[in-house]
Amino acid sequence: xxxxxxxxxxxxxxxxxxxxxxxxxxxxxxxxxxxxxxxxxxxxxxxxxxxxxxxxxxxxxxxxxxxxxxxxxxxxxxxxxxxxxxxxxxxxxxxxxxxxxxxxxxxxxxxxxxxxxxxxxxxxxxxxxxxxxxxxxxxxxxxxxxxxxxxxxxxxxxxxxxxxxxxxxxxxxxxxxxxxxxxxxxxxxxxxxxxxxxxxxxxxxxxxxxxxxxxxxxxxxxxxxxxxxxxxxxxxxxxxxxxxxx
Amino acid sequence: xxxxxxxxxxxxxxxxxxxxxxxxxxxxxxxxxxxxxxxxxxxxxxxxxxxxxxxxxxxxxxxxxxxxxxxxxxxxxxxxxxxxxxxxxxxxxxxxxxxxxxxxxxxxxxxxxxxxxxxxxxxxxxxxxxxxxxxxxxxxxxxxxxxxxxxxxxxxxxxxxxxxxxxxxxxxxxxxxxxxxxxxxxxxxxxxxxxxxxxxxxxxxxxxxxxxxxxxxxxxxxxxxxxxxxxxxxxxxxxxxxxxxx
DNA sequence: ACCACGTTTTGGTCTGGGCCGAAACGTTGT
DNA sequence: ACAACGTTTCGGCCCAGACCAAAACGTGGT
Numbered sequence: 001x002x003x004x005x006x007x008x009x010x011x012x013x014x015x016x017x018x019x020x021x022x023x024x025x026x027x028x029x030x031x032x033x034x035x036x037x038x039x040x041x042x043x044x045x046x047x048x049x050x051x052x053x054x055x056x057x058x059x060x061x062x063x064x065x066x067x068x069x070x071x072x073x074x075x076x077x078x079x080x081x082x083x084x085x086x087x088x089x090x091x092x093x094x095x096x097x098x099x100x101x102x103x104x105x106x107x108x109x110x111x112x113x114x115x116x117x118x119x120x121x122x123x124x125x126x127x128x129x130x131x132x133x134x135x136x137x138x139x140x141x142x143x144x145x146x147x148x149x150x151x152x153x154x155x156x157x158x159x160x161x162x163x164x165x166x167x168x169x170x171x172x173x174x175x176x177x178x179x180x181x182x183x184x185x186x187x188x189x190x191x192x193x194x195x196x197x198x199x200x201x202x203x204x205x206x207x208x209x210x211x212x213x214x215x216x217x218x219x220x221x222x223x224x225x226x227x228x229x230x231x232x233x234x235x236x237x238x239x240x241x242x243x244x245x246x
Numbered sequence: 247x248x249x250x251x252x253x254x255x256x257x258x259x260x261x262x263x264x265x266x267x268x269x270x271x272x273x274x275x276x277x278x279x280x281x282x283x284x285x286x287x288x289x290x291x292x293x294x295x296x297x298x299x300x301x302x303x304x305x306x307x308x309x310x311x312x313x314x315x316x317x318x319x320x321x322x323x324x325x326x327x328x329x330x331x332x333x334x335x336x337x338x339x340x341x342x343x344x345x346x347x348x349x350x351x352x353x354x355x356x357x358x359x360x361x362x363x364x365x366x367x368x369x370x371x372x373x374x375x376x377x378x379x380x381x382x383x384x385x386x387x388x389x390x391x392x393x394x395x396x397x398x399x400x401x402x403x404x405x406x407x408x409x410x411x412x413x414x415x416x417x418x419x420x421x422x423x424x425x426x427x428x429x430x431x432x433x434x435x436x437x438x439x440x441x442x443x444x445x446x447x448x449x450x451x452x453x454x455x456x457x458x459x460x461x462x463x464x465x466x467x468x469x470x471x472x473x474x475x476x477x478x479x480x481x482x483x484x485x486x487x488x489x490x491x492x
Numbered sequence: 493a494c495c496a497c498g499t500t501t502t503g504g505t506c507t508g509g510g511c512c513g514a515a516a517c518g519t520t521g522t
Numbered sequence: 523a524c525a526a527c528g529t530t531t532c533g534g535c536c537c538a539g540a541c542c543a544a545a546a547c548g549t550g551g552t
Contacts, residue, residue, distance in 0.1 A: 005336035007270065007329060012261035016510075020254035034529060044512055049530055051510090059335060068519045068528050082331045083253060089305065089324055090251030262540075280499060290542055295500055297540090314498050314549045 013058045014086065018043045019051045023060065023074070027083055031064065031073035116207050117216070121227065122197030125206075128239030129198065134164030135185070158185050160202070171238065172209050173202070259304045260332065264289045265297045269306065269320070273329055277310060277319035362449030363456070367473065371452075372443045374485030380410030381431070381444075404431050406448070417484065418455050419448070 014020055021041040026032065032040075038048035052072050055061040062075045074080055117125055129135045135158045160168075169175065178184070178201045186200035198206065210216045215231030227235070235241040260266055267287040272278065278286075284294035298318050301307040308321045320326055363371060375381045381404045406414075415421065424430070424447045432446035444452065456462045461477030473481070481487040 005333050006263075006266070007332035007336045008261055008263045008266035010332050010335045011257050011266065015254055015258035015261035017252075017254045018510080020252070020257065024253065043510090045529070046513075046531080047511060053530080065519095070529070078331065078334060082328070082335065085324065085328050085331060086253040086256050087251045089256045089328065090253050264540080289540090291499070292501080292543075293541060299500080311549095316499070 010058055010060065010082075013055055013060055014083075016051070018047065019055060022048065022051060022055070022072075023079070023083055026061065026072065026074050027080060031071040033069045033071055037072065116197070116199045116203030117210070118197050121216075124241050125235070125239060126197045128235070128241050129164070131240050132164075132167070133161055134167050134239075135159065135198075136161050136164075158198075160185060168202075168206075172212070173205050175205075178202075178205060256304055256306065256328075259301055259306055260329075262297070264293065265301060268294065268297060268301070268318075269325070269329055272307065272318065272320050273326065277317035279315045279317055283318065362443070362445045362453050363462075363471070364443050367462075367471070368443030370487050371481070371485055374481070374487050375410070375444065376404075377486050378410075378413070379407055380413055380485075381405065382407050382410075404444075406431060414448075414452075418459070419451050421451075424448075424451055 014023060018041045022037050025037060025040045034049050034052060035045050037052065038045040041048055041051075043051075052061065052063075055072075056063060059075055060079050061072045064071045064073075074083075116122070126135075165175070183200050184202050185198070186203070197203075207216075210231070213230070213234065214228055215234050217226045217228060260269060264287045268283050271283060271286045280295050280298060281291050283298065284291040287294055287297075289297075298307065298309075301318075302309060305321055306325050307318050310317045310319070320329075362368070372381075411421070428447040430447050431444070432449070443449075453462075456477070457464065459476070459480065460474055461480050462471045462473050464471045
């Protein structure tokens with residue numbers, strides 16, 4: 001049989017919601033700094049620091065110091081496995097197929113970036129816009145963020161199609177009301193995804209519209225956004241985002 | 247919200263110590279009644295009932311009603327798997343007081359394994375033998391029970407020192423009386439501790455001597471052993487076992 | 493029908509631990 | 523050496539939830 005080691009200890013580490021979010025953020029193997037994880041988890045950096053200290057003591061994460069940053073990552077594959085297993089047990093809303101599982105995860109991290117959507121949701125939306133023919137262009141490949149977020153829109157050109165214009169207008173985007181001087185379409189290289197998400201005037205207007213429709217709800221405290229039930233359905237239908245089981 | 251499962255929920259269920267003990271008790275697939283589990287976990291039946299209700303809601307256990315008893319068991323193999331995985335990440339239980347604890351818990355703390363001591367007492371004794379220089383060897387590290395109990399004595403060598411021989415002989419161990427063909431020193435990977443305890447001819451002789459001295463008393467009904475007053479003092483002095491609170 | 497007994501529900505107390513902001517710490521860059 | 527910035531530590535507040543005892547519930551035995 002398995003041991004009678006004190007399984008409550010690691011379980012308690014995962015049981016705390018903020019720590020769970022931290023772990024899930026690290027779930028794909030990335031190594032991230034405290035401040036980033038704090039923002040992802042929606043707590044103060046001091047709080048996150050405390051959490052990471054405990055996770056470190058518990059052997060669930062490991063840390064590497066680079067300069068004045070400390071990059072935390074999951075300790076080993078046992079931990080990923082554990083998180084995965086907990087994920088399958090967590091539901092009422094269980095992830096049925098692998099496809100839906102990865103789809104669900106794609107939408108996991110949704111947040112705003114200045115005035116537009118970012119995170120996996122932002123990236124998925126961008127992909128949806130391309131798939132639906134609302135936008136054309138790009139080279140099919142994302143450009144790794146050599147300049148970070150600093151020089152968006154330089155390497156690849158995205159263009160709004162005729163069909164895309166009509167689609168978005170009927171979706172409620174008011175092109176006339178957009179600021180004239182701001183470029184319509186830009187993109188950011190998403191730091192967490194290393195793929196593009198839409199910014200520019202259109203990106204801002206799109207987020208605006210989504211909030212008006214109550215498809216997404218920006219949180220007060222941080223840049224996170226929650227996707228509503230209606231949003232799940234609407235995003236899936238309108239922009240072909242991966243469907244999630246209700 | 248979007249569909250990633252909230253892993254904090256099942257984790258919180260396991261994180262509570264009493265619930266963790268309940269789950270571990272069910273770990274071998276047995277189905278047990280509330281009152282039994284309450285005793286095992288060391289809480290009132292009302293408390294245990296509440297816990298089991300939560301575990302049921304969370305889908306970690308299932309229940310079958312027979313007469314006026316309700317027999318709880320683990321819901322499925324996912325749960326066992328999860329517990330097992332947590333076990334590999336969990337720290338070994340620390341030996342606090344050998345005298346405290348519920349009757350049921352004493353089995354965990356101190357029990358026999360065939361003809362020698364196991365449980366926390368067995369592990370602590372093993373450590374004491376090493377600390378006192380009675381035994382040498384090992385690699386300082388215990389081997390995590392990846393291979394379970396299948397191959398005891400193979401990975402690490404423990405040896406009886408000269409000094410240890412004298413110590414044990416003056417303690418009343420009769421080396422001459424030991425069976426010739428049986429290996430003097432073996433160890434088992436303790437299932438509850440994931441650490442080594444002493445077996446072999448010496449392990450058997452040692453338990454024998456401890457019983458003779460009335461330092462420990464094997465229970466009749468199960469494999470538990472109780473440590474007597476004299477045993478508390480004697481074990482502490484002779485083998486340097488952790489000080490026990492009165 | 494009644495009683496006995498295992499289980500669940502209820503009510504009230506209490507503590508562990510998460511949260512934040514401010515201050516301390518340590519490293520990098522000027 | 524100093525300033526800037528990321529991280530950790532400290533102090534105080536607050537709430538979720540675990541605990542027990544007693545009462546309510548339900549099933550089986552007589």
